[in-house]
Amino acid sequence: MQYQTFPGSKQEISVIGLGTWVFGGEHWGGGNPADSRRVVEAAMEAGINFIDTAPFYSNGIAEQIVGEAIQGRRDKFFIATKCGIIRENGRIRHDLSAASVLKEVDASLSRLQCDVIDLYQCHWPDPDVLIERTMEILFKLQGSGKIRHIGMCNADISLLERARRVAPVSTLQMQYSLLQQEAEKEILPYCLEHGIGFIAYGALGGGILTGKYRSYPQFGKQDARKRFYRFFEGDAFGHAYRVAQMLESFGHPSSQSALNWVRGKKGVLTVLAGARTHLQLKENAGAAGWSLSEREYALCGQTSAEGV
Ligand SMILES: NC(=O)c1ccc[n+]([C@@H]2O[C@H](COP(=O)([O-])OP(=O)(O)OC[C@H]3O[C@@H](n4cnc5c(N)ncnc54)[C@H](OP(=O)(O)O)[C@@H]3O)[C@@H](O)[C@H]2O)c1
Structure with missing residues (x-):
């Protein structure tokens, strides 16, 4: 594994x-x-110490599993979680108000069985709450020692600028993959310029860039792979399939090449890869420690699915 500060x-x-x-x-x-x-066990064995989770993931169960898995070895991991997406009476809403954030942080600490969260991120912008008010409360939480660093997700530059006037923003988490290269245009250069660590998610396109889908998969209506990542239907599927085939021709597992391409971009702090099994995790961990050739890198730069 390789590491960055x-x-x-x-x-x-x-x-x-x-x-x-x-x-x-x-x-x-x-x-x-x-x-x-x-999977968490395998992550530790592979030298992966950064774990990203959220209360939203399976309604707290993901945090709970992480909490159980890191018991007795908390210091071996850097734990990032989030606030701002709330479930209530079967509905989902954004809430980055101070009162809600204060409730959420304690609930996350309890599920994670930790005293401190290393990185606490606003999961999604909340149009009904001024970001300045959210940052004030996050800054207080940092001062009180419940969180170490503040991060944002899915924010544009103007929101980041406003947030940074109130408290330091250490990271920005955004979708960035061979199929979604939009971040390169403005946000990644902005992060690089201002010393904000860019955390990439969806680098496997929700799994499609592993090359394992040869035909349209049948997912449930609420399945995130279909609802959130829009590569599993229509023209986008055909395009993603061709990109995965191109990756296969590079001689590494497609998953590793997909992750390696993102990982190699200047300004990217870490590339998140979801893993259902320890074998997936092990394969994904192999994306570090080598580089695509210049030619492969250039080919990858032309694969964004925007406009497909
Ligand atoms: N801040 C945000 O708004 C936001 C949004 C999205 C994600 N995230 C974070 O980013 C992380 C990564 O993104 P993601 O999990 O959504 O998508 P992803 O990393 O692009 O895809 C992960 C999925 O691909 C499949 N997979 C992974 N490795 C594989 C391998 N080697 N071989 C075959 N299949 C493999 C697994 O699902 P199957 O086994 O089902 O195929 C896995 O769950 C998330 O887990 C989350 O922590 C954050």
């Missing part, structure tokens, strides 16, 4: 991070907690 600290974090949206399986076609705990 987390902005504004001496903490080294792995260039491949573990994503846990699949844990608990609620939006991911079911899941087995024992498998997920084994």
Whole structure:
């Protein structure tokens, strides 16, 4: 594994991070907690110390599984979780108000069985709450020692600028993959310029860039792979399939080439890869420690699915 220094600290974090949206399986076609705990075990063995989770993932179950899996070895991991997506009476809403964030942080600490969260991220912008108010409360939480660093997800530059006037923003988490290269245009250069660590998610396109789908998969209506990642239907599927085939021709597992391409981009702090099984995790961890050739890199730069 390779490591990079987390902005504004001496903490080294792995260039491949573990994503846990699949844990608990609620939006991911079911899941087995024992498998997920084994994934965390395999992450440690592979030198992956960055784990990203959220209360939203299987309604707290993902955080709970992470909490159980890291018991007795908390110091071996850098734990990132999030706030701002709330479930209530079967509905989902955004809430980054101070009162809600205060409730959420304690609930996350309890599920994670930790005293401190290493990186606390706003999961999604909340149009009804001024970001300045959210940052004030996050800054207080940092001062009180419940969180170490503040991060944002899915924010544009103007929101980031406003947030940074109130408190330091260490990271930005966005979708970035061979199929979704939009971040390269403005946001990644902005992060690089301002010392904000860019955390890439969806680098496997929800699994499609592993090359395992030869025909349209049948997912449930609420399945995140279909609802959130829009590569599993129509023209986008055909395009993703061709990209995965191109990756296969590079001589590494497609998953590794997909992750390696993102990982090699300047300004990217860590690339999150979700894993359902320890074998997937092991394969994904192999994306570190080598580089695509210049030619392969250039070919990958032309594969964004925008406009497909
Ligand atoms: N901040 C945000 O708004 C946001 C949004 C999305 C994601 N995230 C974070 O980013 C992480 C990564 O993104 P993601 O999990 O959504 O998508 P992803 O990493 O693109 O895809 C992960 C999925 O691909 C499949 N897979 C992974 N490795 C594989 C391998 N080697 N061989 C075959 N299949 C493999 C697994 O699902 P199957 O076994 O079902 O195929 C796995 O759950 C998330 O887990 C989450 O922590 C954050």
